[in-house]
Amino acid sequence: xxxxxxxxxxxxxxxxxxxxxxxxxLIFFIVTTSFTQETGAIIIRPQAEQAVALLHGTILIGIRPxxxxxxxxxxxxxxxxxxxxxxxxxxxxxxxxxxxxxxGSRIGMVTQVMDQVRLAGVHDISISAEKTE
Numbered sequence: 001x002x003x004x005x006x007x008x009x010x011x012x013x014x015x016x017x018x019x020x021x022x023x024x025x026l027i028f029f030i031v032t033t034s035f036t037q038e039t040g041a042i043i044i045r046p047q048a049e050q051a052v053a054l055l056h057g058t059i060l061i062g063i064r065p066x067x068x069x070x071x072x073x074x075x076x077x078x079x080x081x082x083x084x085x086x087x088x089x090x091x092x093x094x095x096x097x098x099x100x101x102x103x104g105s106r107i108g109m110v111t112q113v114m115d116q117v118r119l120a121g122v123h124d125i126s127i128s129a130e131k132t133e
Contacts, residue, residue, distance in 0.1 A: 096124030
């Protein structure tokens with residue numbers, strides 16, 4: 001008698017549903033991520049014992065000791081602060097404004113920048129500092 005050899009197929013794992021879930025999660029994380037734009041200037045922040053990290057997306061404005069104002073990695077004029085903040089606020093309506101003033105910058109310039117930010121309709125303004133150790 002001739003024996004029959006059963007040809008059994010090896011079991012395969014279908015990974016297509018797993019790949020679908022991974023791509024859906026990737027798209028979800030890309031859409032829900034808020035991106036923070038750096039100021040583009042080198043600034044030495046003052047130190048404070050009560051400094052707290054912000055958890056929300058923010059609009060950053062840098063002020064150098066020579067009264068240069070930096071936003072979105074380029075130098076801007078004081079007259080342009082309001083318009084740039086309004087534009088950034090349209091892209092990120094939940095974000096507040098953080099002014100990163102160098103410890104050698106003049107308080108008058110910081111005050112003028114804060115006035116322009118308030119004229120843009122933002123009242124959530126913070127000043128950046130490093131936490132002392």
